[in-house]
Amino acid sequence: MVALAVPVVLSELGWIAQGIVDTIMVGRLGPAAIGAVALGNAVYFTPTLFCFGLLLGLDTLVSQAYGRKDHDECHRWLAQGVYLACILTVPLMLVLWGASYGFTPFGIPAEVALPAASYLRMLTWGTLPLVLYGGTRRYLQGVGQVRVVTVSVVAGNLLNWFANWVLIYGRLGFPAMGVNGSALSTVLSRIFIAAAMMGFAWRYERQRGHPLFQHWAGPSLARLRQLARLGAPAAGQVVLEVGAWNLITLCAGRLTPVALATHQIVLNYASLTYMVPLGIASAAAVSVGHAVGAGDPERARRAGWLALGLGTGFMLLAALVYLAVPGPLIALYTRDSEVMALGRRLLWVVAAFEIFDGIQTVSTGALRGLGETRVPMLANLVGYWVLGLPLGLTLCFVIHWGIYGLWIGLLAALIVIASTLLARWRRDSACMALQA
Numbered sequence: 001m002v003a004l005a006v007p008v009v010l011s012e013l014g015w016i017a018q019g020i021v022d023t024i025m026v027g028r029l030g031p032a033a034i035g036a037v038a039l040g041n042a043v044y045f046t047p048t049l050f051c052f053g054l055l056l057g058l059d060t061l062v063s064q065a066y067g068r069k070d071h072d073e074c075h076r077w078l079a080q081g082v083y084l085a086c087i088l089t090v091p092l093m094l095v096l097w098g099a100s101y102g103f104t105p106f107g108i109p110a111e112v113a114l115p116a117a118s119y120l121r122m123l124t125w126g127t128l129p130l131v132l133y134g135g136t137r138r139y140l141q142g143v144g145q146v147r148v149v150t151v152s153v154v155a156g157n158l159l160n161w162f163a164n165w166v167l168i169y170g171r172l173g174f175p176a177m178g179v180n181g182s183a184l185s186t187v188l189s190r191i192f193i194a195a196a197m198m199g200f201a202w203r204y205e206r207q208r209g210h211p212l213f214q215h216w217a218g219p220s221l222a223r224l225r226q227l228a229r230l231g232a233p234a235a236g237q238v239v240l241e242v243g244a245w246n247l248i249t250l251c252a253g254r255l256t257p258v259a260l261a262t263h264q265i266v267l268n269y270a271s272l273t274y275m276v277p278l279g280i281a282s283a284a285a286v287s288v289g290h291a292v293g294a295g296d297p298e299r300a301r302r303a304g305w306l307a308l309g310l311g312t313g314f315m316l317l318a319a320l321v322y323l324a325v326p327g328p329l330i331a332l333y334t335r336d337s338e339v340m341a342l343g344r345r346l347l348w349v350v351a352a353f354e355i356f357d358g359i360q361t362v363s364t365g366a367l368r369g370l371g372e373t374r375v376p377m378l379a380n381l382v383g384y385w386v387l388g389l390p391l392g393l394t395l396c397f398v399i400h401w402g403i404y405g406l407w408i409g410l411l412a413a414l415i416v417i418a419s420t421l422l423a424r425w426r427r428d429s430a431c432m433a434l435q436a
Contacts, residue, residue, distance in 0.1 A: 001283060001303060002310070004287060005283035008146050008149070008150075008282045009275065009276050009279030009280060009283075010150040010153075010154070011146070011153045011279065012275035012276070012278050014154050017157050019037075019268065020268050020272065021157065022037055022041075023037055023264060023265070023268055024332070024333060025161075025164040026179055029179070031258055031261035032111045032257050033179055035253060035264065036112050036115035036116040037119060037179055037182060037264070038249055038260060038261075038263070038264035039103060039108065039250065040120040040123060042249040043096070043099050043116075043120055044123050044124070045246065046243045047092055047096065047239075048127065048130065049235075049239060049242045050238065051088040051089075051092055051134070052131070053234045053236070053239065054227070054228055055134045055135045055227075056138065056234040056235070056238070056368065057226075057229075057230035057234065058078075058135065058138035058142060059141070059282065059285040059286065059368055059369070060369065060371050061142075061226075062074045062141075063141075063142040063288075063289030063290050064289045064292055064293035064371075067291065068293045071143070075205060076217040076220075077227070078135070078139040079218075080220060080224055081227065083219045083224065084135065084228065085128070085131040085132050086132075089131055093124050096120065096127065097124055099120065100117040100118075100120040100121045100124075103116050104117075106250060106254075108253045111257070115178065115180075116179075118183075119180060119182070119183045122183035123187065125187050126188075126190040129187075129193070129194035130194070132197075132198070133194045133197055136194070136201055142289070143204065145201075145204050148204075149197065151196075152193050152197050153193060156189040156190070156192050156196070157189065159188065159192055160185050160186060160188075160189035163181075164181065166181075167185050230371070233374040233377045236380075236381075237379075240377065240380040240385065244389055248392065248410065249263065249264070249267065251393065252406060258336070258339055259342065259402065262330075262342040262343045262403065263346070263403055263406075265333045265339065265343055266343055266346045266347055266350060266407075269329060270357075273314075273357075274357055276314050276358075277311035277312075277314065277315060277357070278365075280307050280311040280362050281307070281361050281364055281365025281366070282365055283307060284303060284308075284365040284366040284369060285369040286369070287304075287307070287369065288300045288304050288366055288368075288370060289368075289369040291303060291369075292370060292371075297432040301429040301430070301432065303369075304425060304429055305429075308359065308363065308366070308425075310362075311358040311361065312355055312359055312362070315354040315358030316354070316355055318351075319352070319354040322350055322351040323347075323348060323351045326344040326345075327340065330347070342403070345404070346403065346407060352411055353414045353415070356417075356418040357418070359421070360417040363376075363418070363421035363424070363425045366429075367421065367428065370429075372428060375420075375421065375424050379416070379417045382417075382420075383414070384413045384417075387409075387412055387416055388409045388410055389409060389413070391408070391409040391412055392405055392409020393405075394409075395409060
């Protein structure tokens with residue numbers, strides 16, 4: 001489990017590092033620039049992650065085929081994932097372009113809304129490589145090629161950091177583009193990562209005597225439907241979860257630039273630690289799927305529980321760090337006294353929900369390995385949209401707890417979701433072992 005999880009975790013950390021690097025690099029431009037990057041990413045990722053979610057069905061289909069040692073079937077599913085990614089890209093880009101004009105009508109101050117809109121429009125051009133990365137990555141993980149994913153993402157992050165340095169502030173003779181330079185840097189790094197991932201998939205297929213493009217499968221409507229049918233609930237779960245967090249970011253934008261900047265910095269830390277159980281969840285989905293495909297339910301059950309132990313243990317350590325040194329963590333982004341004072345207290349709220357976030361994330365991956373994607377979607381619907389968001393908005397805007405109220409609502413949602421998914425994994429894994 002550790003051998004599979006560590007490269008995937010590093011890939012997830014490398015992925016979130018793109019946003020963190022962007023935020024740190026624009027930090028010298030002030031709170032408004034930090035807020036613009038936060039809002040642009042928030043709006044960008046809600047519909048984009050729906051497309052990512054549709055491709056999550058590859059976790060189940062590829063890993064179970066690999067567990068049966070049906071390598072040609074794994075290859076065919078990669079092809080269908082690429083077709084689905086291409087189909088989704090054009091409508092997704094149109095939605096994102098239209099959404100860039102919605103910041104001002106939503107009530108975001110002009111000093112943040114205008115650069116956020118420009119940032120989002122620039123970011124939209126990296127949509128196709130981003131979605132292709134999602135499909136190719138699911139395939140490579142499913143066949144156990146996880147280290148190459150890490151290599152691609154780390155190299156892409158180095159490119160992103162360098163291009164940020166050049167384009168934001170106008171180095172090496174380039175014009176200073178501000179937040180637009182950060183967006184362009186991200187687009188270039190995503191193109192690089194997608195090309196690298198496809199190159200590694202080609203190399204893997206060539207080494208096993210099945211050249212990737214020589215035997216490339218044509219589009220299959222039946223397979224596309226099967227992939228979409230399995231991925232749709234996973235996509236719904238991702239959108240419900242990420243959409244809730246991004247709505248909180250938009251609501252934070254209606255407070256003050258300081259509150260929004262603080263929210264984004266703290267959200268970066270919460271997202272950073274979240275990537276570890278998210279990577280473990282992917283490893284759980286692959287390990288459980290391999291065991292199910294091999295007809296070994298007891299091994300599948302052990303893999304899921306082991307992943308839960310690893311994810312929860314890490315999140316406990318992260319919570320202790322947030323409680324112990326909140327000030328230095330905020331200072332990595334900014335020395336603004338108002339942001340630092342607010343950020344210290346907000347990190348304490350993050351510490352309170354770390355364990356629940358780890359449980360719900362890894363449980364979702366383990367259930368996906370079994371082919372169960374509907375229950376996580378329903379749990380996120382109830383936890384975030386029926387309970388957490390109404391509570392958070394009430395505490396923020398009615399009782400006037402401000403940004404703290406929004407995050408307390410998120411805490412309540414995670415407690416409900418984690419409890420539900422843990423109970424479901426316990427039941428389904430036990431039933432599977434008994435039936436065997």
